[in-house]
Amino acid sequence: MKKIKDENTEDQILNAAKNIFQTKGMDGARMQEIADKAGINKAMLHYYYRSKQLLFEAVFKNAFSLLAPQLNAILNDDSSIEDKIKNFTANYISFIIKHPYLPNFIIQELNRNQDFILKLKDRGFPSIEKFKKQVDEEINKGLIKPISAEQLFINIMALNIFPFVAKPLIKAITKSDDKHYKELIEERKTEVANFIINSIKTT
Numbered sequence: 391m392k393k394i395k396d397e398n399t400e401d402q403i404l405n406a407a408k409n410i411f412q413t414k415g416m417d418g419a420r421m422q423e424i425a426d427k428a429g430i431n432k433a434m435l436h437y438y439y440r441s442k443q444l445l446f447e448a449v450f451k452n453a454f455s456l457l458a459p460q461l462n463a464i465l466n467d468d469s470s471i472e473d474k475i476k477n478f479t480a481n482y483i484s485f486i487i488k489h490p491y492l493p494n495f496i497i498q499e500l501n502r503n504q505d506f507i508l509k510l511k512d513r514g515f516p517s518i519e520k521f522k523k524q525v526d527e528e529i530n531k532g533l534i535k536p537i538s539a540e541q542l543f544i545n546i547m548a549l550n551i552f553p554f555v556a557k558p559l560i561k562a563i564t565k566s567d568d569k570h571y572k573e574l575i576e577e578r579k580t581e582v583a584n585f586i587i588n589s590i591k592t593t
Contacts, residue, residue, distance in 0.1 A: 399428075399430065399434070399438070400438055402428045402429060402430070403424070403428045403430070403435060403438055403439070403445070404448060404449055404452055405428075406424050406425075406427035406428035407419070407424050407428075407445050407446070407448075407449050408449050408453070408489075408491075409427065410423055410424050410427060411446060411449060411491045411495075412489075412490060412491045415491065415494070416442070416446055416495065416498065419442065419446075421435055421436070421442055421445075424445070446495065450492065450495055450496075453489045453492060454492075456485070457482075457485050457489075457492075458515060458516055460481050460485070461478065461481065461482065461516045462515075462516045462517065464477045464478050464481060465478070465516055465517065465518055465520060465521045466517065466520045466521075470524075470528070470533075471521075471524055471525060471528050471533075471534060471590075472587050472591075474521065474524075475546060475583050475586050475587055476580075476583040476587075478546060478550075479546065479550055479578075479579060479580075479582045479583040479586075480579045480580075480583070482550050483550060483575065483576075483578055483579050483582075484579070486550075486551075486554050487572075487575060490554060490557075493551050493554045493555045494554075494555055497555065518539065518540075518543050521539060521543065522539035522540070525537070525539035525542060526539065532592055533591075533592060534590040534591060534592060535589075535590050535591070535592055537590055542586075542590065545586060546582075546586060549578075549582045549585070549586065550578075550582060553574070553575060553578060554575075557571065560574075
């Protein structure tokens, strides 16, 4: 019974932390506020997570553990490169819409601790080995233009990540309110994929 209660409390903490981090970011979030939202006292919160950094990492790892298997499945299935690009983009953007704090957190953590990404190796970290092989095969068949698989993957990631990382800049330049920004992001599920596919197709 105690184990169930502990797991429920931890779920409450992680959900509360996710909401606070989404709205206030790592620097703006306060442990007391997270404790209040989780319905526990601050001492209990510190019993589960000794610091805000550890709590943030737990939230990130929890979300990453949901995203990584999806991306891995897409990268390693038997679909064409074109379908992989479409599915990867749609899945990634849909996921980040639900977890908008992740891109900035990843960049923040990598700048502060370059070894941070190694902590994710045991969580189904996406592999692009099959993707690389498929790119080479489709180039040899004349289906896509010659391009490094690594560069293609970076292009896919960059075009998907940037609109979330640069949200305030994009809203300012495009004179978008929250509603229009969300519409732009939804459109990118197809716009990004079509842009990349058209740039590499031979015909």
